[in-house]
Amino acid sequence: xxxxxxxxxxxxxxxxxxxxxxxxxxxxxxxxxxxxxxxxxxxxxxxxxxxxxxxxxxxxxxxxxxxxxxxxxxxxxxxxxxxxxxxxxxxxxxxxxxxxxxxxxxxxxxxxxxxxxxxxxxxxxxxxxxxxxxxxxxxxxxxxxxxxxxxxxxxxxxxxxxxxxxxxxxxxxxxxxxxxxxxxxxxxxxxxxxxxxxxxxxxxxxxxxxxxxxxxxxxxxxxxxxxxxxxxxxxxxxxxxxxxxxxxxxxxxxxxxxxxxxxxxxxxxxxxxxxxxxxxxxxxxxxxxxxxxxxxxxxxxxxxxxxxxxxxxxxxxxxxxxxxxxxxxxxxxxxxxxxxxxxxxxxxxxxxxxxxxxxxxxxxxxxxxxxxxxxxxxxxxxxxxxxxxxxxxxxxxxxxxxxxxxxxxxxxxxxxxxxxxxxxxxxxxxxxxxxxxxxxxxxxxxxxxxxxxxxxxxxxxxxxxxxxxxxxxxxxxxxxxxxxxxxxxxxxxxxxxxxxxxxxxxxxxxxxxxxxxxxxxxxxxxxxxxxxxxxxxxxxxxxxx
Numbered sequence: 023x024x025x026x027x028x029x030x031x032x033x034x035x036x037x038x039x040x041x042x043x044x045x046x047x048x049x050x051x052x053x054x055x056x057x058x059x060x061x062x063x064x065x066x067x068x069x070x071x072x073x074x075x076x077x078x079x080x081x082x083x084x085x086x087x088x089x090x091x092x093x094x095x096x097x098x099x100x101x102x103x104x105x106x107x108x109x110x111x112x113x114x115x116x117x118x119x120x121x122x123x124x125x126x127x128x129x130x131x132x133x134x135x136x137x138x139x140x141x142x143x144x145x146x147x148x149x150x151x152x153x154x155x156x157x158x159x160x161x162x163x164x165x166x167x168x169x170x171x172x173x174x175x176x177x178x179x180x181x182x183x184x185x186x187x188x189x190x191x192x193x194x195x196x197x198x199x200x201x202x203x204x205x206x207x208x209x210x211x212x213x214x215x216x217x218x219x220x221x222x223x224x225x226x227x228x229x230x231x232x233x234x235x236x237x238x239x240x241x242x243x244x245x246x247x248x249x250x251x252x253x254x255x256x257x258x259x260x261x262x263x264x265x266x267x268x269x270x271x272x273x274x275x276x277x278x279x280x281x282x283x284x285x286x287x288x289x290x291x292x293x294x295x296x297x298x299x300x301x302x303x304x305x306x307x308x309x310x311x312x313x314x315x316x317x318x319x320x321x322x323x324x325x326x327x328x329x330x331x332x333x334x335x336x337x338x339x340x341x342x343x344x345x346x347x348x349x350x351x352x353x354x355x356x357x358x359x360x361x362x363x364x365x366x367x368x369x370x371x372x373x374x375x376x377x378x379x380x381x382x383x384x385x386x387x388x389x390x391x392x393x394x395x396x397x398x399x400x401x402x403x404x405x406x407x408x409x410x411x412x413x414x415x416x417x418x419x420x421x422x423x424x425x426x427x428x429x430x431x432x433x434x435x436x437x438x439x440x441x442x443x444x445x446x447x448x449x450x451x452x453x454x455x456x457x458x459x460x461x462x463x464x465x466x467x468x469x470x471x472x473x474x475x476x477x478x479x480x481x482x483x484x485x486x487x488x489x490x491x492x493x494x495x496x497x498x499x500x501x502x503x504x505x506x507x508x509x510x511x512x513x514x515x516x517x518x519x520x521x522x523x524x525x526x527x528x529x530x531x532x533x534x535x536x537x538x539x540x541x542x543x544x545x546x547x548x549x550x551x552x553x554x555x556x557x558x559x560x561x562x563x564x565x566x567x
Contacts (some may be wrong), residue, residue: 023131029055033123037114037132039165047161051117054158058105062122062151065111066159069098070166079108079155082140083255084232087188087195089140090251096428098160099346102339105156109147112139115161122151134165135180137187144191199232201558203567204261206236206278207270209253210246212394212424213363214451218312218334219270220253225335225551227252231558234261238271238278266558266567268310272502273299276306283307283567287332289316289448291367291469292495292506294323299502303327307566310557312449313470330557333473334449335550336458338542340431343460343535347436348429352419354388356524359437359461361392361430361452362444364422366498369443369466369511374418376443376516381416387524389418389441392433434459439523439530443488443516445508447471454545457484460538462530464519466490468509474545482540483533486523489515 026034026048034051036044051066058064068077078093078101089110093101113132123129126146130138146153207219227233235256237245242257267281269288273295276286286306288299295303300323303309308328311317317329358377362368370391377389425433434440440456442465450471453463457475465471467487475485490509497504523530561567 023129028052028117031120032117033120034117035113035115035129036161039133039163040115040161041164042162047115051159054156055117057158058154058156060119061105061117061154062119063146063153064105064117064159065108065113065153065155066115066161067093067098067102067155067157068112068114068163069160071162071164073098073162075101076163076166077112078102078157079106079111079153081109081228081252082195083252084195084199084227085255085258087192088251088255089136089143090255093428094251096426098157099429099432100157100344101428102155102157103342103344105154105158107152108155109153110140110143111153111155112136112163113142114163122146125149126151135183137180137183140187141190144194148194198230200230201555201562202232202234202261202265203558204234204236204265204267204281205270206238206267206280208238208245209235209248209250210237214448215271217427217451220248220250221335221337221547222270222550222554223256224250224252225547226554227256229548229551229555231551231555234259234265236260238269238275266561273302277302279306283561285310287311288320289313290319290502291316291446291448292503292508293319293446294506295320295325296502296504297324300324313447313473315470315473316448332553332557333545333550334451334454335545335547336451336454336541338458338546340428341434341455341458342431342542343435343538345431345435345459348432350436352388352390352417354386354417356385356387356439356527357437358387358389358439358441358520359392359433359456360389360441361433361456362394362442364393366496367445367500367503367508369445372443372511372513372516373441376513376520377418378415379513380517380521381524382414383416385416385524387416389416390437391418391420393420393422394424430455431459434461437461438527439464439520441516441520442466442471443511444469444471445510454541457482457534457537458541458545460484460531460535462486462523462527462534464488464516464523466509466511468492474541477540482537484530484535484537485533486519488512488519 023035028034070076075093075096077091080091209220247254263280264282266283268285269276269279273288284306286303287310289312303325310332317331381387434456439462447469453465453471462484464486468490489512492507493510495503
């Protein structure tokens with residue numbers, strides 16, 4: 023390990039496996055230090071030889087006890103912008119305070135054995151010190167390994183290293199966990215419930231909740247991987263039916279709940295739920311949902327059990343104003359963006375009509391719609407052709423490609439205004455993500471999204487609400503909505519609001535940037551996890567679980 027005395031009180035170590043000019047590496051470190059001090063140990067973001075993230079901090083999985091990476095395989099887009107404490111990072115390069123160095127000597131010669139790094143990381147924590155990671159200091163690690171191409175000798179050695187590590191640290195690692203609870207849900211597919219489950223389970227696990235997992239569609243082996251090391255590790259253990267169990271899915275799927283204490287976690291986008299849902303939810307011990315709007319809809323329909331609002335959130339590590347924007351592939355300066363699963367509930371007909379009637383090719387503006395099919399086999403481009411077009415209108419681009427979820431923030435930051443004329447939401451993640459990225463938002467002034475877009479009785483700066491009328495569900499989109507009501511956004515009012523933001527963009531952008539700070543502080547998945555933990559503790563104290 024190369025050793026460098028940097029600022030007073032700190033020493034830097036760099037392994038030979040880190041390539042690049044040392045002066046440049048140390049200069050980048052020096053630029054990052056002011057934001058990170060004080061710290062015990064500071065690690066960089068490690069990139070592979072192709073420049074993709076190898077480790078941006080990480081932790082230990084609860085079942086396999088593997089030191090897992092955050093961000094592995096992702097392009098660097100300024101994710102994890104704030105220095106943060108982590109359970110684990112490799113130590114091919116790091117800075118250590120004099121106090122920590124004195125108590126942690128001797129410093130190992132860190133090589134490819136990731137369990138040597140894991141041993142040191144836990145030794146650091148056991149002695150009362152903490153590890154920070156920053157993305158402002160990035161280095162390339164040249165010996166990235168791939169189990170598929172490693173020789174048998176190395177794999178055998180790595181297995182031995184792991185066995186020794188587990189013998190030493192299993193009890194210590196297991197003692198981190200508390201409040202065992204089983205989630206019966208789905209995480210391996212696109213869609214709202216899947217995204218909700220992935221984000222919430224990860225936030226809970228990072229706060230020390232011992233999560234057990236059962237795929238609601240069959241055995242755990244039947245579900246595709248989520249491509250998140252922590253989430254996929256949870257599938258190794260389904261727990262016990264004697265545990266409290268949360269069924270996070272649509273209302274009827276809550277019938278699968280087999281826990282000693284049954285919690286049904288579901289939502290609705292309209293002002294009620296079907297009676298077969300009511301019957302199932304009344305079989306639960308209690309019901310969780312995603313908003314006050316959904317809570318009142320569920321109770322109004324006849325659910326007698328306690329209904330609690332556990333809401334949803336946003337990941338500020340990936341949704342913030344400085345996330346790298348998509349490459350601008352349109353010539354127009356002003357971009358209206360909408361992002362949804364294609365369908366009438368999302369107000370696609372309202373959006374087309376308002377934009378087409380308000381803007382022409384004389385305006386320097388484009389509407390981009392990022393859409394996914396609402397059901398298997400849906401042809402979005404064909405459906406779009408049925409909508410109204412007029413000669414000379416401003417261009418509308420429909421993008422129905424699937425992108426990795428971690429890149430979604432860049433779609434918001436390349437845009438000028440997010441438009442979401444929905445007919446109803448159980449929570450409504452996209453406006454939250456857009457505002458977290460500092461993008462002005464126009465959306466319907468009805469249903470759950472108003473709960474996080476209103477503060478002290480007023481819309482947040484950078485937000486405009488579309489007027490609407492309440493009408494009976496018209497038979498499109500979902501079998502779950504029949505007999506209930508949803509909103510019909512006012513096309514003319516949407517036209518005025520889009521023109522207003524277009525004409526006064528700087529004012530709205532300034533407001534959205536102000537609101538971004540509030541959203542990234544108060545409406546995160548960590549806050550959602552806190553609500554769940556508080557409820558679990560209360561149930562435990564009451565002797566119910």
